[in-house]
Amino acid sequence: MTVSPESYVALSAVLFFIGVVGVIARRNPLIMLMSIELLFNAANLALVAYARAWVNNTGHVFAFLVITVAAAEAAIGLAIVTMTFRRSAHVDVDEVSALRG
Amino acid sequence: MIVFGILALVLIASAVFTVTAQKPVYSVVGLLANFIALAAMYLTLQAEFLAVMQIVVYSGAILILFVFVIALLSSGTRPFEVGPDKAPRILIPALAIAVLTLAGLTVTALHTPITVVSTATTNGTTGDANAFGSVANFGAALFTTNLLPFEVTAFILMVAVIGVVLIAGDATPGAVEGRRKKRRPGVREPIVKALRQAQDDNG
Numbered sequence: 001m002t003v004s005p006e007s008y009v010a011l012s013a014v015l016f017f018i019g020v021v022g023v024i025a026r027r028n029p030l031i032m033l034m035s036i037e038l039l040f041n042a043a044n045l046a047l048v049a050y051a052r053a054w055v056n057n058t059g060h061v062f063a064f065l066v067i068t069v070a071a072a073e074a075a076i077g078l079a080i081v082t083m084t085f086r087r088s089a090h091v092d093v094d095e096v097s098a099l100r101g
Numbered sequence: 102m103i104v105f106g107i108l109a110l111v112l113i114a115s116a117v118f119t120v121t122a123q124k125p126v127y128s129v130v131g132l133l134a135n136f137i138a139l140a141a142m143y144l145t146l147q148a149e150f151l152a153v154m155q156i157v158v159y160s161g162a163i164l165i166l167f168v169f170v171i172a173l174l175s176s177g178t179r180p181f182e183v184g185p186d187k188a189p190r191i192l193i194p195a196l197a198i199a200v201l202t203l204a205g206l207t208v209t210a211l212h213t214p215i216t217v218v219s220t221a222t223t224n225g226t227t228g229d230a231n232a233f234g235s236v237a238n239f240g241a242a243l244f245t246t247n248l249l250p251f252e253v254t255a256f257i258l259m260v261a262v263i264g265v266v267l268i269a270g271d272a273t274p275g276a277v278e279g280r281r282k283k284r285r286p287g288v289r290e291p292i293v294k295a296l297r298q299a300q301d302d303n304g
Contacts, residue, residue: 003105006211008146011109013206015116017199022120024195030125030171034132037163038116041139044151046210052146052234060148060239061247067151067158068254072261074163078170079269085174 008049015042029085029093033077040070104145111138125171129164136160147234267292 015038022035044063051059084096112135119131136159143152232238243251 003102003145007105007109008142009210010207011112013203013210014113016206017203018113018116018120020199020202021195024198025192026120028125030167030174031120031122031128034119034125034128034167037132037159038119038135041135041159045139045142048143048146048148048151051148055233057234057239057242058247060151060234061243061250063148063151064154064239064243065250065254067154068257071158071163072257074166075261075265076268078166079265082170082173083269 005049005053009046012042012046012049015045027093029077029081032093033074033081036077037070037074040066040073105142108138108142108145111135112142125167129167129171132167133160133164136164147232148239149234150236150239151234 019035019038019042022038023032026032026035044066047059047063047066051057051063115131115134115138119128119135122128122131136155140152140155143149143155
């Protein structure tokens with residue numbers, strides 16, 4: 001018995017939900033970045049599930065591009081985190097308000 | 102079906118653990134379990150190359166980056182502190198937004214008509230050289246139809262590398278105890294100097 005694509009997409013929506021909660025509710029920038037990775041992964045799961053449903057590997061190529069962008073995003077985000085919090089031992093995204101007008 | 106159920110349970114449990122863990126290191130462990138389960142799920146969806154890429158890029162590169170940054174940030178005398186989470190204050194609006202997202206995604210997914218094509222009859226079975234989702238199949242799609250997006254990928258990675266060097270490559274003086282006293286000319290100085298020069302030239 002095969003699993004329907006709807007199950008995969010529903011699972012992807014649940015993972016996206018968990019990631020959104022992580023980004024909104026957590027204050028640690030590292031955990032927020034990891035939640036963003038969860039969001040990327042949920043989107044990738046939906047892409048791959050639809051690619052399988054339609055037997056069209058453009059979805060795979062798209063997921064590959066998403067992985068690349070996720071790598072770039074993680075590198076830049078972690079660079080910003082290290083630069084911002086190198087001065088203090090206290091890590092809190094709410095205290096980063098230097099750009100507030 | 103059983104495999105899907107087990108993998109879905111592992112995925113959701115590890116994602117919840119990642120989001121709710123108190124220390125970032127625990128989150129990394131949860132994320133590792135999540136990535137590996139997702140790679141296995143890609144295998145059940147006949148995306149062999151993506152399963153390998155998931156392990157190599159995510160578990161191999163991105164997670165190691167996270168571990169190094171955690172080690173770097175807490176390399177002082179004591180582990181770094183984090184303020185209390187925002188959850189008590191904004192839990193209700195956050196949950197509202199997230200539930201709306203979930204509902205929208207699910208409704209859209211369930212109302213999209215999908216005609217499932219069996220790959221067993223059209224493209225051979227998993228593991229064949231030219232079956233759907235195999236490395237050869239994926240490579241042909243990547244290097245013929247989608248060659249331009251692939252090349253743009255290289256550009257994106259180059260921009261990321263340059264950005265990281267510009268943002269984090271230069272140490273601010275006296276940032277961390279034990280850092281080198283004398284400041285070496287960093288990568289940023291020539292660029293900043295050139296920008297100031299240009300500003301002066303413009304009046």
